[in-house]
Amino acid sequence: MHDPGSLQLRSAPLEMSPEEFRARGHETVDRVADFLSSLAKRPVTRGESPSELRRALKDTLLPAHGLPAERLLEETATLLFEHSLFNGHPRFWGYITSSAAPIGALGDLLGSAVNPNVGSSMLSPIATEIEAQTVRWIAELMGYPAGGGLLVSGGNMANFVCFVAARRAKAPWHVREVGMNAKDAVRLRVYASKETHTWIQKAADLFGLGTDSIRWIATDPRLQMDMAALRRAITADRAAGDLPFLVVGTAGSVSTGAVDPLAEIAAIAAAENIWFHVDGAYGALAAALPDASADLKALSLADSVAVDPHKWLYAPLEAGCALVRDKEVLREAFSYHPPYYHFDSNPEDAPTNYYELGPQNSRGFRALKVWLAFRQVGRAGYERMIEDDCRLARALFDLVSREKELQACTHALSITTFRYVPGDLRASAAENAEYLDALNTALLDRLQKGGEAFVSNAVLDGRFVLRTCIVNFRTRLADIEALPEIVVRLGREVDAEKRPGRNF
């Protein structure tokens, strides 16, 4: 029985003595160090099914009583090391998920131990300033003249924050008070290329415009937004009485890494009084490279930019960043002052209260892992890692181009796309398009479950292709050189199963 008297000398079940914390911490750090050094020797994934995983978890009811931390941490490390997909593996190139900087893991430990609430400066004095400095450094690295910004969970949230800021800035009625139902409301229109990530649909849906308000602008053969089509859509919408309010340019599209003609979009947006937002969740940081294209560097002209530290800054998940040119627009879009907060501000030395600048109230110390990595490697370290990722993607494109049974499709930034085409179908690929789609889909499934290397897919001109995205500082040339052989071997296997009569 719980003895109320014990409150005098309270010893809560979750408390740990300093000795125990030290011992469990050292053991955990040792396990993590062993894990990280063994990554290359492990399969990228075991490709287990959800039911196999539930069995490994011994899915039971909520435990009535606890376990000693020593056993618990040992068991949990084994559970994670044996049943995870390792995006830190040198041969992980799927989607846009980076290897995580080890200093970020140590930063998370430090940050969680202190546990500042970075919603208000009073509750997180140094953490707030570290976040502000981190946001400035992110903007500085990519050459964006940010007036403000904040960290959020990822690219979707960063884009959402900018979308809401744009809606507030450009809707001519009091959108924060009456929403989209104002008597004088007209239909707001947003313009985005067909290659835009799906965040745009969620944003249009969540913030009351509806997905029909999106004008999907066609792309040219290089998958960049077609400027003539953009101009036509804006003109047609104005003629119909709608209000064009936001144009989204992408700096590094999710499928192929294409960068829209950002300078031209900026000029159209300025002439039309439309908010210009850049989704640079993946590619914006490549603007840091001295030889970045003029299109990429033109992200500096945007009213807002979304960028993901958990992509090309190699921060452990989660870390996204919303940046705005005008420092007041986030406050204007998000700030309220409830009576139960007393975060008084000294106008001479005003604190930053992040709860006023974005959707979150209580906020974790996401900035620390990003800030530590910046300080560990500096601008030079990031330029080198991002450039190496791009060079490796180019090397893969060249390797694939030389392989008879592979067809190289695209290369931009650190994304390469290609597909497996059996030798006997090479001359007749167009007539066998559907078969090649099915073959590459099945091949991708086998690759993803096989654990030798992890890639994902893109759909180009309606055709299913394989896609590698290298945001991985552990990948070396030898890893890239191994991929064509793996793909061809598995491609032949799948083809033989699908066409048993085929003569190899």
Ligand SMILES: Cc1ncc(COP(=O)(O)O)c(C=O)c1O
């Ligand atoms: C261009 C682009 N925008 C937005 C996102 C969404 O980012 P997140 O998954 O961090 O929410 C991604 C993710 O890959 C992306 O590539």
